Amino acid sequence: MNKYTHLHWHTLSILASAFFGLHQYALAADSCEVTVEATDSMTFTTKEIAVPKSCKAFSIHLKHTGTMSKNIMGHNLVVSKQTDQQPVLQDGMKAGASQSFVKPQDVRVLAFTALIGGGEQASTTFSPAKLEVTANYVFFCSFPGHASVMKGAIKLI
Ligand SMILES: [Cu+2]
Known part of the structure; x- marks a missing residue:
């Protein structure tokens, strides 16, 4: 050459x-929507969700690709500021499985899906205008013990 x-x-x-x-x-x-998969091995298949400012509404679809029941390996997807994650988790645990491990009317929670088991799907929609440009946002599963690995970043683009 x-x-x-x-x-x-x-x-x-x-x-x-x-x-x-x-x-x-x-x-x-x-794209004003994204699908995140959750598995029987306690993982999300996505580490980062990009949310375009141009979207009036943004939807996250959660799909449990496993087969385990929601009592054993239930998953949800909760969006909050990074700094609110721990208190949201603590209050969610107190609220219990019947509330999908999310405290009812928790103003720190921007969006959340129902708790689902293997083979199930759930969605949540929120307005990107609710995200403050200067804050860091995360998504996580609030099933007790899962958020240490089932978490990722929400990035406003
Ligand atoms: Cu989970």
Whole structure:
């Protein structure tokens, strides 16, 4: 390969990655919903949820891909400020399974799904306008003991 050919391919690969990078970004920006899977091994398949400011409403669909019952391996998805996560979890645990481990009318909770077991799905929708630009937001499962691994970041884009 001579110098010219090498440069040529290098330029092409930069152009290609710029094109595909932009394309991916455009797809993400257009989507006002996301599906997060939860498993029997106590994990979410997603570590970060990008929420476009341009969305009037944003929906998170939670899908439990396992088979275990919700008493044993139940999952939900709760959104709050990072700094509120621990108190929200503590109050959720007191509220119990009948409340999906979320304290009723908890103003620190921006959105949450019902607690579901294997094979079930649940959704929640919120307005991205409720997110303060300067705060850090997280999503997590409030089933007792799960949030230490079942958690991720909410990123406003
Ligand atoms: Cu869980």
